[in-house]
């Protein structure tokens with residue numbers, strides 16, 4: 001279903017205040033004052049649980065620190081540049097102007113998160129290569145879209161909805177475009193390479209998650225989901241329908257039930273896979289001879 005232009009205006013003005021997200025108060029546990037039962041689900045955390053329940057626990061409940069990643073940090077910088085690019089008037093959104101934003105975006109991020117300095121230390125050449133790679137990703141964007149022909153309705157849009165059973169779904173959409181006829185297009189930038197069709201389910205699940213939230217928030221299904229892969233110069237599009245989004249909703253409810261059960265029982269099973277190679281928590285993972293921290297929440301026996 002398409003949104004009328006006035007309905008579309010509602011969509012772009014009625015985003016949710018992240019500060020309004022529900023919170024749950026739990027008595028502080030010795031040594032783990034920050035631990036809380038999860039109260040909402042985002043695409044990233046849903047993906048964590050599907051990959052490995054223990055990984056989800058260590059990130060969401062134990063909140064164990066993770067080392068900064070050069071690739072993820074470069075992604076943050078590139079996303080910032082592509083967001084700010086649209087602050088420039090149409091006609092001035094050029095590759096040169098965009099590349100000139102890369103270094104300032106990195107400097108601003110570093111000021112906000114000084115711990116990122118450890119990524120390069122005194123390695124000026126490493127930093128230079130990393131920045132040059134970010135430049136290339138930004139330049140490649142211009143081979144995929146002409147930003148002078150676009151006026152995004154929203155950028156970095158926080159979306160949130162509460163399903164009938166109380167499950168809160170939330171996330172941040174990189175860009176939302178609204179066509180003159182009111183059709184919605186959800187756009188997500190990826191700084192990696194596009195996966196082969198066999199491995200597109202995961203990124204498309206994330207996009208369908210956003211589409212579901214927008215549909216539930218505003219009563220209409222986004223017309224198009226668009227993944228822009230800057231690493232390989234590919235664009236993947238997908239046009240969802242209500243039936244598919246209902247299937248995603250059922251899957252998320254089942255996922256949330258499993259998360260809720262694990263939260264109450266404290267049983268978070270590790271699931272070993274090739275992705276363990278990128279996991280920061282191997283030292284405390286039983287699959288690698290480690291022991292997880294003491295579970296910081298109250299538990300009830302498993303049924």
Ligand code: SF4
Nearest residue numbers: 052270271276279285
């Ligand atoms: S190392 Fe693998 S199995 Fe262990 S927590 Fe990380 S992702 Fe899960």
